[in-house]
Amino acid sequence: MKLASHSVRWLAGRKVIVDSVTLSVAQGQTLGLIGPNGSGKSSLIRLLAGLRLPFEGQVVLDQKSMYRYGLRELARRVALVEQHSATEANVTVMDVVRLGRTPHRSALSPWTGEDDRIVAEALQRVGLQDRRDQFWHTLSGGERQRVQLARALAQSPSVLILDEPTNHLDIQHQIDILKLVTELSLTTIMAIHDLNLAARFCDVIAVLANGRLVASGPPAMILTEELIASVFGVRAHVSTSQHHGRLHIQFLM
Amino acid sequence: MRRSRTATFAIGIVGTGLVIIALFVAIATAVAIGEMVIPIDRTVAAFTNRLGLTAITVPRLEEAVIWDYRLARSLVAASCGAGLAISGAILQSLLRNPLAEPYVLGISAGASTGAVSVMLLGFGAGAISLSVGAFGGALAAFAFVVLLSNGRQTADRTILAGVAASQLFNALTSYIVSTSANAEQARSVMFWMLGSFAGVRWPEVTLSASVVVVGLVICIWHARALDAFTFGEDAARSLGIAVQRVRVVLLLVTALMTATMVSMVGAIGFVGLVIPHAARFIVGPGHIRLLPACALVGALFMVVADIVARIVIAPQVLPIGIVTALVGVPFFSVILYRARKAA
Numbered sequence: 001m002k003l004a005s006h007s008v009r010w011l012a013g014r015k016v017i018v019d020s021v022t023l024s025v026a027q028g029q030t031l032g033l034i035g036p037n038g039s040g041k042s043s044l045i046r047l048l049a050g051l052r053l054p055f056e057g058q059v060v061l062d063q064k065s066m067y068r069y070g071l072r073e074l075a076r077r078v079a080l081v082e083q084h085s086a087t088e089a090n091v092t093v094m095d096v097v098r099l100g101r102t103p104h105r106s107a108l109s110p111w112t113g114e115d116d117r118i119v120a121e122a123l124q125r126v127g128l129q130d131r132r133d134q135f136w137h138t139l140s141g142g143e144r145q146r147v148q149l150a151r152a153l154a155q156s157p158s159v160l161i162l163d164e165p166t167n168h169l170d171i172q173h174q175i176d177i178l179k180l181v182t183e184l185s186l187t188t189i190m191a192i193h194d195l196n197l198a199a200r201f202c203d204v205i206a207v208l209a210n211g212r213l214v215a216s217g218p219p220a221m222i223l224t225e226e227l228i229a230s231v232f233g234v235r236a237h238v239s240t241s242q243h244h245g246r247l248h249i250q251f252l253m
Numbered sequence: 254m255r256r257s258r259t260a261t262f263a264i265g266i267v268g269t270g271l272v273i274i275a276l277f278v279a280i281a282t283a284v285a286i287g288e289m290v291i292p293i294d295r296t297v298a299a300f301t302n303r304l305g306l307t308a309i310t311v312p313r314l315e316e317a318v319i320w321d322y323r324l325a326r327s328l329v330a331a332s333c334g335a336g337l338a339i340s341g342a343i344l345q346s347l348l349r350n351p352l353a354e355p356y357v358l359g360i361s362a363g364a365s366t367g368a369v370s371v372m373l374l375g376f377g378a379g380a381i382s383l384s385v386g387a388f389g390g391a392l393a394a395f396a397f398v399v400l401l402s403n404g405r406q407t408a409d410r411t412i413l414a415g416v417a418a419s420q421l422f423n424a425l426t427s428y429i430v431s432t433s434a435n436a437e438q439a440r441s442v443m444f445w446m447l448g449s450f451a452g453v454r455w456p457e458v459t460l461s462a463s464v465v466v467v468g469l470v471i472c473i474w475h476a477r478a479l480d481a482f483t484f485g486e487d488a489a490r491s492l493g494i495a496v497q498r499v500r501v502v503l504l505l506v507t508a509l510m511t512a513t514m515v516s517m518v519g520a521i522g523f524v525g526l527v528i529p530h531a532a533r534f535i536v537g538p539g540h541i542r543l544l545p546a547c548a549l550v551g552a553l554f555m556v557v558a559d560i561v562a563r564i565v566i567a568p569q570v571l572p573i574g575i576v577t578a579l580v581g582v583p584f585f586s587v588i589l590y591r592a593r594k595a596a
Binding site for chain 1: 346349350351474475477480481483484485487488490491492493494495533537538539
């Protein structure tokens with residue numbers, strides 16, 4: 001499923017946070033959204049997930065304006081993993097993943113074998129099938145992120161949107177999550193901080209600065225020394241890695 | 254470790270059955286005891302006579318005490334306990350705040366102000382207009398809390414706003430009482446504000462029971478939506494929940510239930526706080542089980558609390574709010590302490 005934004009603009013009070021951003025992700029592609037802190041990544045993610053209405057412009061999902069989908073209809077197509085999930089409730093891993101089936105069920109329809117199968121598969125996918133009865137508050141940050149990813153997968157979406165899924169995770173868990181996400185055949189959009197990981201795992205990179213889209217395209221075209229200097233204010237040396245053939249960015253202090 | 258679904262289901266059925274039996278026993282006890290000593294056989298006979306099952310001669314006064322006074326009173330107590338517990342559970346989930354409940358948030362205080370205005374300033378009379386006044390007051394308090402917490406329901410802001418609302422509306426109530434009531438009215442209003450089931454009869458049973466049943470049905474209808482609020486509003490919306498609509502509907506239902514109870518028996522604190530936590534401990538956080546559990550356990554708790562209120566200093570009756578607060582405040586402290594550790 002294709003997701004695109006057409007000149008979306010969003011303000012917080014009178015401050016422009018997202019300014020006329022036009023971008024699109026093709027079916028099955030992974031788009032990495034990069035940019036310094038406060039560049040509007042999270043706000044753009046919320047607009048793309050349909051959680052906020054843009055002041056101008058629109059988000060188009062599969063040729064149809066996102067706002068013409070019903071809420072549940074949209075939730076069956078687009079799933080979101082937030083940067084940080086917190087709850088006071090004493091829920092188990094299973095409880096959380098089962099929430100993913102919410103948009104597929106009406107108010108009183110019973111839980112079906114199909115729902116069970118999808119939830120089990122999602123848990124399997126993130127490698128937490130043996131932890132289903134563990135309580136949420138006993139999980140580590142990486143495990144919580146994987147549980148939320150499983151919940152998103154249980155929504156059976158076509159588009160997966162992630163807001164800095166690797167934040168606060170150690171390097172092994174960062175790679176685990178990104179591998180998992182990019183191996184799925186879903187259309188994926190993620191905000192991501194680490195430029196090397198972005199280069200390694202994304203098909204397309206979109207660069208945001210001060211709410212505006214500065215550049216977008218394949219990593220090798222976008223992640224240049226000039227762009228990194230102008231957007232992030234850091235001198236860098238960009239080369240092709242001998243180990244994986246992708247870009248390798250070294251920061252020169 | 255993991256129980257099979259059939260086993261869980263069986264345990265659930267047995268547990269529900271036990272609580273229902275306990276509730277019946279409690280109501281029977283509440284009917285059997287009191288200032289006027291009535292032998293158990295005549296108590297049973299008065300009951301079965303009214304149901305049309307028997308025609309045993311029972312003194313009319315005794316029959317009236319059993320049926321119109323004690324039974325009505327315990328049924329209103331049951332409805333109140335259920336209604337306040339459901340309201341507490343809903344507020345805790347919607348505001349994502351373990352300390353939320355109608356009393357703490359000042360909604361009961363607002364309802365009191367509304368009811369007292371109707372009572373003393375004379376905007377009509379009777380149970381219905383009292384409830385309408387209380388409903389208006391409850392909504393005003395709600396609006397106050399929402400505005401003051403600035404739309405952002407962080408735990409501490411909401412509670413602080415609730416404290417302010419309680420202060421404001423209690424002050425308004427006292428102001429109305431001291432300027433408009435004569436001594437006798439003032440005394441009865443003060444007594445009513447501490448919570449009392451004295452004076453409730455069958456019309457109150459009908460009103461409170463129907464509000465609770467309708468409220469419970471609406472809340473259960475939204476059980477899945479409430480579950481989806483586990484990780485906050487954005488998470489709920491991304492699961493396809495119409496967050497604004499669900500919030501408005503459920504907050505209105507909560508205000509209506511609270512207002513109905515307050516207009517009848519005064520502001521009773523801590524039931525809405527204690528019972529949902531106890532129920533969650535028993536059945537877990539899923540709302541489809543939690544809400545009925547709150548209703549049953551809340552009803553049982555309040556009937557028992559009323560029995561305690563009636564026997565502790567018999568023949569006098571303690572205000573019910575004293576009993577619930579004496580149980581509730583220690584519980585409140587425990588939650589407060591645990592919430593602090595979790596933060």
